Amino acid sequence: MIQWIYFFDLCGTAVFALSGALAAGKHRMDPFGVIVLASVTAIGGGSIRDTLMGATPVFWISDPNYIIVILATVIACLILVRKPHKLPSFTLPVADAFGLALFTVIGAQKALVLGHSGMIAVVMGLITGVGGGIIRDILCRQVPMVLRTEIYATASIIGGICYTLSLLSGMDSMTSMFLAMTSTLVIRLSAIRWHLSLPAFDLKTKRH
Amino acid sequence: MIQWIYFFDLCGTAVFALSGALAAGKHRMDPFGVIVLASVTAIGGGSIRDTLMGATPVFWISDPNYIIVILATVIACLILVRKPHKLPSFTLPVADAFGLALFTVIGAQKALVLGHSGMIAVVMGLITGVGGGIIRDILCRQVPMVLRTEIYATASIIGGICYTLSLLSGMDSMTSMFLAMTSTLVIRLSAIRWHLSLPAFDLKTKRH
Amino acid sequence: MIQWIYFFDLCGTAVFALSGALAAGKHRMDPFGVIVLASVTAIGGGSIRDTLMGATPVFWISDPNYIIVILATVIACLILVRKPHKLPSFTLPVADAFGLALFTVIGAQKALVLGHSGMIAVVMGLITGVGGGIIRDILCRQVPMVLRTEIYATASIIGGICYTLSLLSGMDSMTSMFLAMTSTLVIRLSAIRWHLSLPAFDLKTKRH
Numbered sequence: 343m344i345q346w347i348y349f350f351d352l353c354g355t356a357v358f359a360l361s362g363a364l365a366a367g368k369h370r371m372d373p374f375g376v377i378v379l380a381s382v383t384a385i386g387g388g389s390i391r392d393t394l395m396g397a398t399p400v401f402w403i404s405d406p407n408y409i410i411v412i413l414a415t416v417i418a419c420l421i422l423v424r425k426p427h428k429l430p431s432f433t434l435p436v437a438d439a440f441g442l443a444l445f446t447v448i449g450a451q452k453a454l455v456l457g458h459s460g461m462i463a464v465v466m467g468l469i470t471g472v473g474g475g476i477i478r479d480i481l482c483r484q485v486p487m488v489l490r491t492e493i494y495a496t497a498s499i500i501g502g503i504c505y506t507l508s509l510l511s512g513m514d515s516m517t518s519m520f521l522a523m524t525s526t527l528v529i530r531l532s533a534i535r536w537h538l539s540l541p542a543f544d545l546k547t548k549r550h
Numbered sequence: 551m552i553q554w555i556y557f558f559d560l561c562g563t564a565v566f567a568l569s570g571a572l573a574a575g576k577h578r579m580d581p582f583g584v585i586v587l588a589s590v591t592a593i594g595g596g597s598i599r600d601t602l603m604g605a606t607p608v609f610w611i612s613d614p615n616y617i618i619v620i621l622a623t624v625i626a627c628l629i630l631v632r633k634p635h636k637l638p639s640f641t642l643p644v645a646d647a648f649g650l651a652l653f654t655v656i657g658a659q660k661a662l663v664l665g666h667s668g669m670i671a672v673v674m675g676l677i678t679g680v681g682g683g684i685i686r687d688i689l690c691r692q693v694p695m696v697l698r699t700e701i702y703a704t705a706s707i708i709g710g711i712c713y714t715l716s717l718l719s720g721m722d723s724m725t726s727m728f729l730a731m732t733s734t735l736v737i738r739l740s741a742i743r744w745h746l747s748l749p750a751f752d753l754k755t756k757r758h
Numbered sequence: 759m760i761q762w763i764y765f766f767d768l769c770g771t772a773v774f775a776l777s778g779a780l781a782a783g784k785h786r787m788d789p790f791g792v793i794v795l796a797s798v799t800a801i802g803g804g805s806i807r808d809t810l811m812g813a814t815p816v817f818w819i820s821d822p823n824y825i826i827v828i829l830a831t832v833i834a835c836l837i838l839v840r841k842p843h844k845l846p847s848f849t850l851p852v853a854d855a856f857g858l859a860l861f862t863v864i865g866a867q868k869a870l871v872l873g874h875s876g877m878i879a880v881v882m883g884l885i886t887g888v889g890g891g892i893i894r895d896i897l898c899r900q901v902p903m904v905l906r907t908e909i910y911a912t913a914s915i916i917g918g919i920c921y922t923l924s925l926l927s928g929m930d931s932m933t934s935m936f937l938a939m940t941s942t943l944v945i946r947l948s949a950i951r952w953h954l955s956l957p958a959f960d961l962k963t964k965r966h
Binding site: 601602603604606666667669670673676680684688691694696701702703704707747748749750751752753 | 779780782783784786787788789790791792793794805809812814815816819822825836839896897899
């Protein structure tokens with residue numbers, strides 16, 4: 343069980359590192375800049391989570407595998423991805439959705455393991471899931487995805503609530519993870535596919 | 551006394567959450583995005599303060615009331631604030647000034663309680679007061695208020711110095727808080743009302 | 759030896775504070791805003807490093823000299839620097855390169871002292887070296903230097919690797935510091951002087 347979660351965690355790290363590296367490629371960064379952006383995207387959210395909870399040194403300091411996975415992903419990306427305009431346009435958003443689902447569950451789980459409440463678990467899932475992407479977007483001077491009305495934070499929060507409620511209702515850890523990740527993925531992928539949004543809180547447009 | 555400070559702290563949290571929610575409304579965010587921006591604005595500065603001082607888990611993890619206050623503020627804001635262009639234009643800056651005054655004192659106080667020097671107390675008051683607003687402005691891609699020449703950081707630093715000096719000169723905690731908050735509020739509200747600024751450090755305009 | 763490192767650390771702090779203050783001057787900030795930007799640039803990277811490693815309270819909380827050096831630098835800058843367009847245009851980039859070299863070595867060293875691996879030392883050198891500058895650039899709404907293809911992160915990473923390898927190969931601490939700082943400086947100054955860049959990872963330009 344523990345091995346599975348660990349394996350998922352490294353997969354999520356690779357996926358987010360790829361999303362950071364691809365964003366770096368859009369800004370014509372040099373190889374070491376690509377490493378920086380990929381790292382920040384992949385381990386930024388979890389680092390914020392761990393420092394807020396006082397779980398320091400943060401996870402990737404005591405376990406070198408995270409940085410090794412990031413370096414391997416960046417090197418593979420630099421060598422293999424030469425013609426991204428030939429990739430289907432949904433590649434990056436879909437990879438990002440998988441990373442969001444994985445990291446939400448892992449963040450919520452870590453909070454529960456450390457003895458925090460279900461509400462804090464949802465918040466920590468959200469921070470782990472969206473933190474890295476927000477830092478990536480700020481560094482690239484884009485409006486963070488989470489700010490746009492595309493059901494991004496929403497998918498993470500609902501996934502976190504699913505996970506916490508499933509565990510509380512007595513389901514085993516693996517089923518809870520599966521349910522939570524599926525709900526995040528279905529919501530986020532549906533939003534991407536059919537351009538769904540929740541009704542926006544709109545103070546800009548004047549109503550007459 | 552302790553209850554009063556706690557009550558003020560929750561008020562400041564609500565005020566900053568409102569300022570974050572209103573900023574989110576200007577960027578047409580969905581309800582969960584509004585929650586994220588309101589939370590970051592309300593508890594961002596205090597979270598930075600606590601992690602720098604090693605006072606982890608940070609304050610809102612061990613006390614659920616902060617997140618409950620933020621959620622209640624956001625829900626009230628989503629329901630009640632439908633025509634903000636009918637609100638007087640000074641509403642947000644004035645609410646923000648109250649939050650700045652409250653959080654400056656609370657941040658400085660926490661540093662002193664943890665045994666740090668008066669200088670560090672002023673710095674921690676500043677971080678608590680301006681940290682959340684800076685993150686809010688960065689996420690909305692605006693130049694942070696603190697960067698503009700409108701006596702913002704200045705008001706917080708002077709409030710922090712007032713608080714520390716009042717305590718050192720033997721005044722009781724309540725009087726010191728009142729003095730410090732009043733000085734921050736008077737300075738900041740005057741700056742808003744009469745568009746005051748300190749002389750800018752200006753390296754852009756060439757002098758002949 | 760310890761005294762030398764401490765002296766270098768304060769020098770690096772002054773240099774980065776100056777770079778932050780000059781950036782503030784380009785955005786016409788008021789004096790207290792200048793202090794905020796100078797502080798964030800000078801101690802931001804080291805603060806991130808310390809919180810990630812759990813070395814809290816962070817370094818400048820327990821030692822007031824860092825904030826005193828920053829305040830002195832800002833005051834000197836406000837008084838003396840009135841006509842920066844008369845300064846040679848390379849002043850800020852070169853000062854920044856010295857700060858990068860100093861902070862890279864100091865960050866790597868702190869990680870090794872705390873018992874972390876060579877890989878983590880390189881990462882912590884990078885965070886200490888580029889962290890403050892990235893926050894400065896984000897606050898000024900500029901694309902962070904580290905994102906541009908000018909061998910910035912690269913110089914820090916290579917300096918960190920030099921330092922760690924030199925120590926591992928049995929050199930004494932002072933020689934290792936000297937070698938690492940020289941390599942960072944030579945790489946970064948060459949890049950500035952001859953506008954060198956590594957080949958960019960470019961996903962924007964379509965290749966036909």
